[in-house]
Amino acid sequence: MHIAYSTRSVGKAQAFEYWTDLICDVYVGLDCDCSERSRFEADIVRFDTSQFRLSEISGSAHRAVRSSKRLARSPNDDVLANLQIDGRTSIVQSGRRVELCRGDLAFYDASLEYEIVAESNFRTLVFQLPRRTFSERYSEIGSAVGHKLDGAFGLARPILRFLSEVPNASEEAGVNRAILEQYSVDFLRTAMSLVAPGQKRSTSAQTEACLLRAKQIVEEHLSDPEFNREQLAVLLGISVRGLSRLFSDEKVSPSDYIRLRRLEHCRRALLDPKSTARTITEIAFCYGFNDSAHFSSVFRGAYGQSPRDYRFALERCR
Structure with missing residues (x-):
């Protein structure tokens, strides 16, 4: 689901003022300027997500500034990432300037002053995330500011291609x-690990990418009841011990991670009105459990209720 806003909904004389008010409502407080206000056009499409804000912005050349006055009037502690889809923009923050061309990504900090300049017609994806999304792993988010992740860089290509879609x-x-949102957050974390020079982090960029790949493989094999940590290690091309080290920062073992992902998919299926015709056993077997009694036991251990009671309680609330 998405919500679209456009300067075309108002007259040309009011378009730029409408845009300035709109951008402040959707993101953070900004002052905007444009050399050709009478010809200015822009659009925002906001997508409904729970873990972050995602918007696609397109429009004419203009400048947006988050000044000290705006910071005082509308404080915000989020971290933003711009992924350039078309055109060129520049971001200036903390004395550093980064130029974004098609396919590039850069982070900036809503708690500090910054300037964004679109030099011509442009289209950009903006991801806005709570600071804790990154601060749990990265000690100095500011070191990512003023550095871009080049879309032509080998390891960056699959990350940025995924985010663009x-x-x-x-x-x-x-x-x-x-799952789509969680992958997006994981990719953005990996992007920060690649873009921040000298960043103090618990794992290297290569480890972040490998962990992300491991999680993707798990999602792809949940329907296979035989899938386990040994098979995951083989598919990653590492040892079982190396796999355990890979998951050390996740505070969960690879085997437990696989089990928890199976359970979470089952839980969501029980919540889904489209799955009411499916039996609990069908749902369990769909995600790799092959014993109903065992599934009921581990589900109760994770969520405090049997699958049957969990589903029944939800149905009564509808």
């Missing part, structure tokens, strides 16, 4: 949006 994927029928 998030708006379209979020609108597709049958897509598990919770």
